[in-house]
Amino acid sequence: MKKFLSLFLFPILAFGQSNLNDVDALIQKKQFKKAEQLVSDYLELHPNNLKAIELLGDAYGHQKKWDDAIFQYEKLVVYEETNANYHYKYGGALGMKALSISKLKALGIIGDVKGAFLKAAELDKNHIPTRWALVELYMQLPGIIGGSKSKSLHYAEELEVLSKVDGYLAKGYIYEYDDEPKLAEKYYKMAIKEGGSVTCYNKLTTLYENEEEPEKAIETIEAAHKKHQRNAMHYQIGKVAAEYNIELQKGERCLQTYLDNYSAEDGVPKAWAHYRLAQIHMHKKNKQEALKYIDLAIAELPKIKPFKKQKEKILSL
Incomplete structure (x- = not known):
């Protein structure tokens, strides 16, 4: 496996529990490739460490490497077949793979998905995520x-x-x-x-x-x-107002508040707020204001197709 330098990679002989905590922290920070690399190196010395295997499966899962995640989680259910969470994660990875392949191929693994979730539910009567998975699975299956x-x-x-x-x-x-x-x-x-x-x-x-x-x-x-x-709720109100052409003044006011108080924690990039403002001004027939905001949106995220389509609509006013 290809190695790369990172502040998170330490000499392999020094690996211990603290390094597994580092892997967990990397996953929480969504640095999944780094987490994968670190825990893979750890497993070279400790191939049967269940926590490390689970973390590697998690790192793969977050990267949508479903076959790799399934391989790791399957090890866990073999090593410790009475652990409900291991069966739940195994079933979850199988389920996500089923969604990523053709319906015909998915039919071949649906039974395993269901079996893993049912086993988890049987092993732990209080396991909430498993029951959620079964609620969704039984509703979505024909x-x-x-x-x-x-x-x-x-x-x-x-x-x-x-x-x-x-x-x-x-x-x-x-x-x-x-x-x-x-x-x-x-x-x-x-x-x-x-x-x-x-x-x-x-x-x-x-x-x-x-x-x-x-x-x-x-x-x-x-x-x-x-x-x-939550500041993000200002964006939500503006989005609904823009999409349905209602309460435009309130929508505009909320979007401006969102932009004034924006932080990365709000989730939705500022470009989308500018896009919604462009929609609102288009509804109001304010062509110049609409162009101003759609140009801001495109400047910030130039590859977003809806922004370009919206500009075409504005120009046709």
């Missing part, structure tokens, strides 16, 4: 190969016993996936009342957007911002 809404709801019920918020969110997901928006709305609102996390608000907001109810989406984002005070 009935002919084992998909089942009733089984999905069964694991949602198990989730609700372990965590009411997770249970409500899972049921919201099931009903949204099954095109029952009123029931999905009911459970997402229950999740907000029970937990009120940003995730809970985002699920309800996304539902309203998908159902083309932008006023409700904005109302939900505003309620979330009142509780959590």
